[in-house]
């Protein structure tokens with residue numbers, strides 16, 4: 364039988380584990396140091412732990428670190444890494460270096476249940492939730508780990524459909540006993556699962572990005588099934604009810620579709636909807652997926668949309684398309700082909 | 705210890721208040737097919753057919769969502785559910801008896817009918833919102849396609865056959881005969897040459913079924929704006 368994985372355990376969980384294995388309290392610090400601050404490739408490698416404790420840990424746990432199986436490199440320097448998380452289970456992470464920053468876009472689920480019309484991951488259906496260890500492993504096992512400046516939970520899956528694991532992964536990334544990252548370098552993206560989103564806002568300090576894609580409920584229903592359950596007005600009300608303070612950022616993701624959500628009417632309604640919220644809109648080019656009935660707006664329309672929003676006083680940027688040639692760009696991550704092979 | 709327990713209860717109450725849940729008494733829980741159950745409690749709200757509610761086990765903080773399967777005017781709320789192996793809530797729900805308590809919310813969601821012509825396409829317990837619509841009198845202009853494994857997977861079929869006649873298609877992936885279409889819902893749709901233009905296409909079920917069915921409909925010329933999907937995520 365497959366053993367549990369040690370990598371991905373939080374401090375509190377390790378306190379319990381050490382107690383159960385009759386290990387001294389100070390061993391918790393030793394184990395977290397080995398897991399999250401040093402590079403260790405086996406439990407045996409935790410050399411300052413007494414041999415009997417290493418044996419006890421090995422009896423119950425695997426280390427749980429998995430190097431990427433494959434990497435694809437884009438002409439623009441973006442890299443797409445493939446990780447295996449179980450038999451017939453794979454996820455992708457996209458490493459996006461820029462001039463002064465390097466962002467890693469990580470996955471939270473194998474596949475996704477949300478079925479957004481424009482998304483390749485959605486087409487693959489849902490296979491599994493990632494554990495906290497599998498989420499953090501995408502960062503820990505990245506060859507470029509030391510160069511990372513930002514982490515975004517915008518890869519495969521809806522993070523708030525796997526909230527507890529996502530929160531634990533953020534705890535590991537930001538805790539002093541973990542990687543000690545500032546939560547301000549982490550952004551979690553959601554399509555708007557309201558109860559989990561509010562829970563995330565309460566229990567973490569990381570930034571929030573909400574996939575909006577249109578300010579009109581009726582249109583959103585056509586491209587995002589989640590709209591039936593958590594309608595837009597309630598989503599915006601929930602976001603507005605939260606005090607983000609000065610440090611924490613709320614942004615909205617907006618993929619531009621030709622003749623669907625890129626008109627002046629949309630600009631006007633966005634300005635009305637987001638009125639009073641200190642936020643930013645990230646405009647995203649649509650990267651077509653097979654069989655899609657949607658068409659992306661052209662560069663001119665995107666620029667015009669951006670200018671119109673900026674004129675309305677909404678800080679708006681256009682996200683550069685990166686890694687399109689290796690299917691690493693926004694909305695293109697998928698491991699469906701591997702499932703059937 | 706006492707303090708810890710107090711906090712636990714307090715947290716749950718806080719959560720439940722946030723989620724707007726109230727305690728209701730179970731009228732009945734009946735197994736109607738293998739691992740598929742109907743749970744009933746007295747209706748304490750008005751709702752629109754197609755809506756959902758949250759249900760939670762008292763003391764367990766996170767509620768789950770369920771479509772209402774009963775009609776708008778029926779005295780009891782009916783929930784059709786299948787037991788998910790290792791699930792937190794459904795095994796508990798399956799073990800409930802008359803008089804037990806569960807937490808339920810007010811209705812929510814917008815997967816509701818328009819009165820216009822529609823094709824309703826469901827898989828498994830995804831039949832529930834359409835059951836509610838039919839039981840609320842929305843039978844005119846409707847075609848119902850239901851996918852299930854066996855001949856007994858077509859919950860409420862005794863009610864739907866007289867209501868819909870030939871506009872009720874049961875697609876069984878394992879069984880045949882008994883007026884069943886042998887194959888999956890997606891096979892059935894693929895076998896139709898011309899899908900009617902005009903009706904709205906409502907899809908309800910797992911992500912896999914909804915996404916696959918939506919792709920087939922789009923490929924066959926249905927506009928994505930004519931497709932309304934609810935996923936049991």
Ligand SMILES: Cc1cc2nc3c(=O)[nH]c(=O)nc-3n(C[C@H](O)[C@H](O)[C@H](O)COP(=O)(O)OP(=O)(O)OC[C@H]3O[C@@H](n4cnc5c(N)ncnc54)[C@H](O)[C@@H]3O)c2cc1C
Nearest residue numbers: 768769770771784785786788790791792793794829936937
């Ligand atoms: C809008 C909506 C309406 C719904 N209506 C109904 C309904 O009418 N009847 C009904 O039976 N269910 C319905 N569901 C599903 C329901 O909310 C629960 O998810 C389901 O009953 C499982 O609950 P649980 O607590 O027993 O399992 P959980 O504890 O939530 O899950 C147990 C295990 O099963 C896995 N799992 C859970 N759901 C899925 C899934 N969809 N695909 C793959 N793996 C999964 C989990 O990852 C976990 O490992 C609906 C969901 C939504 C979003």
Ligand code: SF4
Nearest residue numbers: 475477479482485520
């Ligand atoms: S956009 Fe996000 S939530 Fe929607 S299907 Fe893709 S991965 Fe899932």
